[in-house]
Amino acid sequence: MTREQIAETADFIARYLSYMLGAGVHTSRVVRNSKRLGNALGVDVAIHTSQKTAMLTVSDKDSNVLNTRVVDIPSFPISFEWNADLSALSWAAHDRKMTLEEVRREFDTLVSKPGMNPVFVLFMVSLANASFCRLFGGDIWAMLVTFTATMIGFFTRQHLTKKKVNHYIVFIVSAFVASICASTSLSLGIPTAEIALATSVLYLVPGVPLINGLIDITDGHIQTGISRIVNAFMLIVCIAIGLSITLILVKNSLL
Amino acid sequence: MKEIFWNTIASYNAATWPWQLAFIAAAAVLTLLLWFRPRRWVRIAAKLYMVIISLWIAFVYYLKFASAREHSEVLAIFWCMMALAWIYDLVTNFSSFSRSGKASYWGLIVLVLPLAYPFISISRGFVFPGITMPVLPSAVALYMLGMLMTFNEKINFFAYIFILHWSIIAISKITLFDIPEDILLAVSSIPAMVIFFTRSLKSMSGKFKPSDKTVTVLISAVAVLLAGSLLAG
Amino acid sequence: MIILDIISDGLFAAVAAMGFGSISGPPLRAFPYIAILAAAGHASRYCLMTFLGIDIVSASLVAAFIIGCGSVPFGKKVFCPMTVLYIPALLPMVPGTYAYKTVFSLIMFFQEISSPTKGNEYLQEMIFNGAVSFSVLFMLAVGATVPVFLLRERANSMTRGSKFI
Numbered sequence: 001m002t003r004e005q006i007a008e009t010a011d012f013i014a015r016y017l018s019y020m021l022g023a024g025v026h027t028s029r030v031v032r033n034s035k036r037l038g039n040a041l042g043v044d045v046a047i048h049t050s051q052k053t054a055m056l057t058v059s060d061k062d063s064n065v066l067n068t069r070v071v072d073i074p075s076f077p078i079s080f081e082w083n084a085d086l087s088a089l090s091w092a093a094h095d096r097k098m099t100l101e102e103v104r105r106e107f108d109t110l111v112s113k114p115g116m117n118p119v120f121v122l123f124m125v126s127l128a129n130a131s132f133c134r135l136f137g138g139d140i141w142a143m144l145v146t147f148t149a150t151m152i153g154f155f156t157r158q159h160l161t162k163k164k165v166n167h168y169i170v171f172i173v174s175a176f177v178a179s180i181c182a183s184t185s186l187s188l189g190i191p192t193a194e195i196a197l198a199t200s201v202l203y204l205v206p207g208v209p210l211i212n213g214l215i216d217i218t219d220g221h222i223q224t225g226i227s228r229i230v231n232a233f234m235l236i237v238c239i240a241i242g243l244s245i246t247l248i249l250v251k252n253s254l255l
Numbered sequence: 256m257k258e259i260f261w262n263t264i265a266s267y268n269a270a271t272w273p274w275q276l277a278f279i280a281a282a283a284v285l286t287l288l289l290w291f292r293p294r295r296w297v298r299i300a301a302k303l304y305m306v307i308i309s310l311w312i313a314f315v316y317y318l319k320f321a322s323a324r325e326h327s328e329v330l331a332i333f334w335c336m337m338a339l340a341w342i343y344d345l346v347t348n349f350s351s352f353s354r355s356g357k358a359s360y361w362g363l364i365v366l367v368l369p370l371a372y373p374f375i376s377i378s379r380g381f382v383f384p385g386i387t388m389p390v391l392p393s394a395v396a397l398y399m400l401g402m403l404m405t406f407n408e409k410i411n412f413f414a415y416i417f418i419l420h421w422s423i424i425a426i427s428k429i430t431l432f433d434i435p436e437d438i439l440l441a442v443s444s445i446p447a448m449v450i451f452f453t454r455s456l457k458s459m460s461g462k463f464k465p466s467d468k469t470v471t472v473l474i475s476a477v478a479v480l481l482a483g484s485l486l487a488g
Numbered sequence: 489m490i491i492l493d494i495i496s497d498g499l500f501a502a503v504a505a506m507g508f509g510s511i512s513g514p515p516l517r518a519f520p521y522i523a524i525l526a527a528a529g530h531a532s533r534y535c536l537m538t539f540l541g542i543d544i545v546s547a548s549l550v551a552a553f554i555i556g557c558g559s560v561p562f563g564k565k566v567f568c569p570m571t572v573l574y575i576p577a578l579l580p581m582v583p584g585t586y587a588y589k590t591v592f593s594l595i596m597f598f599q600e601i602s603s604p605t606k607g608n609e610y611l612q613e614m615i616f617n618g619a620v621s622f623s624v625l626f627m628l629a630v631g632a633t634v635p636v637f638l639l640r641e642r643a644n645s646m647t648r649g650s651k652f653i
Binding site: 024025026029032077078079080081083084085087088089091092095106110115116120121124125126127128129131132134135136198199201202203205207208210211212214215217218219236237239240241243244247 | 509511513567571587629633
Binding site: 123141143177187188 | 325326328332336412416417419420423431452459462465470477484485487
């Protein structure tokens with residue numbers, strides 16, 4: 001392999017790696033898949049990851065040519081579809097002996113697949129949070145109130161995210177809006193109003209990063225795992241701030 | 256609780272009926288202007304009107320006249336949020352307030368419905384001032400919904416979802432406070448959900464999964480579920 | 489009546505899993521299996537907690553293990569990595585209320601910092617809620633990952649030969 005070929009391979013693997021990490025795949029899978037992909041393309045890959053950057057060294061098996069990259073991890077929305085497809089791509093490259101050109105073309109088609117319809121997600125999340133309310137013991141009114149409160153909160157989140165507002169601010173604002181809406185159920189005098197108020201913000205809880213972080217820790221990628229958990233914890237703090245604003249506004253008369 | 260509710264409405268109507276007439280007149284003028292002579296300043300004026308009437312409901316109705324009710328300040332905060340939604344719309348030009356499509360005529364019917372509130376009350380044997388008037392929260396929400404449905408080229412979804420939320424709150428009051436007028440709001444806001452969201456689907460079709468048809472089915476199913484659970488509740 | 493409770497618990501958990509999962513964009517082919525896994529996991533946790541009186545942490549471990557095991561055959565079937573199936577299925581069990589109460593008690597502790605008794609209460613509540621939420625979360629992740637540890641090779645080749653790319 002020539003120097004240029006190795007550089008090209010390193011470029012592609014760096015991109016593959018950063019896309020996977022950016023889409024919220026847990027670290028050990030990313031490392032394993034990138035190594036498998038490198039193997040299929042005839043190079044050895046060594047990887048170091050952290051929260052915002054990753055470093056990889058690609059080396060030819062025969063000659064002693066090395067190529068090292070430090071890549072920024074782009075912040076894509078979490079995508080399980082990329083997780084599944086890009087993992088499958090690494091196996092396909094391994095099993096079908098694909099060339100770099102083929103793999104790259106396949107990669108480009110996979111990452112440009114259509115995403116989830118925002119309206120679909122809006123309705124699914126609202127339904128999910130209403131069911132969640134039920135799981136916590138809410139009655140039909142609490143569920144209905146949670147449904148529309150989640151809808152307005154999640155719509156706010158989608159809208160602000162589209163406007164590229166800082167995600168901490170997005171979380172605070174959407175938690176506040178959702179909980180303010182849910183707090184109107186207090187006026188109905190139903191006993192489950194408190195449940196509606198508490199569940200209305202739970203659609204924001206970053207469950208995927210939390211679980212990913214713990215999977216990383218159990219896999220031994222403890223640093224990355226902890227940074228993921230700390231990141232998720234920051235978002236939970238933001239949710240609590242948003243909800244506290246509501247509680248301070250509303251509960252002053254209650255307490 | 257029911258007596259307090261109707262007493263607050265009566266005292267509110269007795270004290271503010273000239274204001275209410277002014278609001279209705281302003282709404283009528285704005286609606287007609289928007290329909291026949293849609294200019295930039297008319298749109299801005301309409302949005303300003305929405306802000307003012309939301310704040311009116313929040314401060315004058317809930318904080319002044321309905322303060323005898325429990326948790327009236329919660330509802331006042333909610334109507335401030337409604338006003339915020341319109342202010343946001345005003346500042347960022349989020350919705351266009353111009354006509355398009357078929358649903359316009361449905362919107363006209365909805366626009367007239369708030370005026371039916373006093374007649375429904377009178378036909379149920381109530382007398383002024385103890386009747387529902389068009390400048391009560393649910394009627395105002397209904398008017399806003401009518402405006403959104405009529406001038407629906409690009410709508411203010413924030414305001415719409417607030418209205419949907421309000422209709423759910425209002426429905427639960429039907430049995431609680433004996434105010435069947437509010438059923439009008441639910442009857443119009445749930446079909447509006449299907450109309451608005453399928454329209455917004457069409458405007459971005461093709462770029463997303465799952466298919467538009469699946470999403471439409473989901474939306475309709477949710478609408479049926481909502482209506483069903485409202486009936487059951 | 490008991491059966492109805494269990495079924496409705498599973499049903500609502502399934503809806504919650506699909507809804508919260510849809511934020512993270514799983515492949516459409518995975519949705520039915522996510523629903524099945526979530527229903528099975530949450531219903532079994534419900535049974536363990538209400539009928540056998542097991543605490544929430546151990547019950548979560550067992551439920552997560554069930555979900556993890558279920559995701560092996562399903563993952564093979566739809567060519568998805570196990571995590572794509574079991575993370576959304578675990579989402580309804582993420583102790584959101586406990587996590588929120590942890591931070592909320594912390595905020596309330598600041599509010600009551602001058603009053604020794606109330607401040608203490610909130611601090612105690614914070615530690616209680618924090619311990620529960622961290623343990624449940626940890627058990628969820630461990631329980632679902634145990635099958636991966638047991639079947640190292642099989643578990644890591646779910647997407648091999650995928651016909652979806």
